[in-house]
Amino acid sequence: MRCLAFLFCVHTAHALATPSVRIRDTWNLLVLGDLHMEDDMTSHYQARQDCKNACQKLSLMSPSSMSVKETIDSLQNTRAGDLSSDQLELLWKYKQQGDWLNTFMVSLGDLGRKDIRHEPGDAGTVLSFQMAKEFLDGFQMPYNLVTGNHDLEGLDEFASDEENLKAWMDCFHLETPYFKRYIGEKTVLMGISTVRFRDAPYSSHEVHIDDDQVQWFVQTVQEHPASEGWKILVASHAPIMGSGLRVLQNVHVTNGCAWLNHCSDNRNVFIRTIKDNPQIKLWFSGHFHLSHDYPDSISKVGSCTFVQVGVMGPASTREGSRQTRLIQGNEQRLRIYSINHHLSTPEDVNVRVDVEIDLLTDEMKWNQPVEEADRDNWFQAYVPREEDGCYLETPDGSIADAASVNSKVCWWHMADGKSSIKNRWAVAPSWL
Structure with missing residues (x-):
């Protein structure tokens, strides 16, 4: 049983019997942080399997839920006249999408290895894109991705940022560095990418969203208003200024690359758009390689919940944690999980639910206390201690x-x- 099983976890297990939770607006989303492919990909392959195992494990949490095969077989053996419109739609979607029904994935960038050796496979090289594509294709589910600051670092291979970005888009068969995907009837996932490295006037590693993308982002948000019931999810490599997520003072803040457009005059456009548009419900980011175990790895501003996403690889983690986010959503609520690769075994994946969000009231509930990580070497920017x-x-x-x-x-x-x-x-x- 593959990730279709996750669709029937908790909410979807009752979707056929509960008219207010419609199958077509129920979705699942895997969010991968900075990949940074390594020479030894053992941990990455293990993490990929963890993601699949987590989908299966969550499908078994509700004792009243049937397995995917049992559910589909039951519907297929029922007279068409006895099926509801939702049940007929489920069968049609299953015929179209197979085992990845309403399950999607997004990668937050930084695909190549961190260790720059001036060789193919370094961050920003064609080989790093090709290796990452092979790895992402191995999930066997629909996915989108955005660029990170290191994805344009192919200085030995490309003479300009435009050439580097085009090579990334060509590898993944993309027409633009940004994307929009409908993952539910009233739920849209958006992604925005950094587009410069060599041409940065201040910090090369600033995650810079150019004017064309900013205009597209604001316009797309306006085209999906809260008054019509829309819910918007956003993916970017770095978080936005004002998000309240934990940052690294001595790495990213002092070097002008902690937030989107950190050194640019329009850096405040994102938080202003969020405050003016309550339909923006989730914003995912990576960039910091930090654990999900910090209390401020998830924060909330207005109606938007900001979610820090960790890393899969052992060479990328700063504290030893290797983690991926898994999101379950429908028209009523969101549930945010952590898949803890560093605590998982081939026999048992370690997955926990971190928060639940009531989309009707915008209330966020922590489902379990998150243990404080060692604060000796970490502190939040602009908070004197x-x-x-x-x-x-x-x-x-x-x-x-x-x-x-x-x-x-x-x-x-x-x-x-x-x-x-x-x-x-x-x-x-x-x-x-």
């Missing part, structure tokens, strides 16, 4: 001696009473 180091009364003079420059964070008071952090790093870390 006593252990950060020192508070400066004025911005003049030396902020730290040479021996402590890499161990202290220094703040000073601004005229409006807020706090600001002093930039201590002049060179981007090699592990950006």
Whole structure:
């Protein structure tokens, strides 16, 4: 039994008997974080199997649900005149889509290996795209993807960002770096991509959404208004400014690449669009290689829930966690899961439900407490903490001696009473 089984988990198990939850508006979405293909792909293959096993495991959580085969066989052996319109639609969709009925996947980019050797297979090379396509095709389900900052890093192979981006699009048979896919009758998944690396005026690793994409994004949101019952999901490599997700101060914030269009004048367009459009319900991002176990790996602003997505590969994780997101949704609610690859075995996949969102009230409920990860080396940007180091009364003079420059964070008071952090790093870390 493959991922079709997941469709019948909890909500869909009752879809045939509950008219208010319609099959055609019930969907499942796997969200993969930064792939960073490795020489040894054993962990990636294990993670891919974990995703399939998680679909099967979740289908068995409800004792009242039948297996997919039992359900389809039961409908096929029933007189057509005795079937409801929803049941007939299910049979038709199954004939069209097979085992991946209403199940989709999106990759958040950064496909090639992190270790730049100036060889094929490095991030941004044609080989890295081809390897990633083979891996993603192996899920055997419909998928979309966006670019990450490293996907345009093929400096030895391409002379321009345009050539690099075109090679990525050609490999995946795409006409644009952005996409729109309807995954439910009133649910649309959108994706936006970074389009520059060499031409970046400030940080090469800034995840930059160009003006054409911004215009398309805003227009598409407006074409799917909340008043008509639409629900919008968005995928991007980096999160947006104002999302409230955990960030890495000494890696991404100080180097101008923590948020979409971090160094661009239009960086606030995304949060403004979200606040003005309650139909935007979910926004997925990766980029930070952080665990799902932090409380601020999921945050909420207005009607939109922001979701940090971890990594599959052991060379990419910062704390040892390897995780993928799995989302189950219908017209009434969303359920966000973590697939914990680092805790899974071939016999038993470790999957947990993190939050449930009531789409009618926009209430978000944590289903279980998330254990705090070690905070010694991690803290949220713009939140002064006593252990950060020192508070400066004025911005003049030396902020730290040479021996402590890499161990202290220094703040000073601004005229409006807020706090600001002093930039201590002049060179981007090699592990950006």
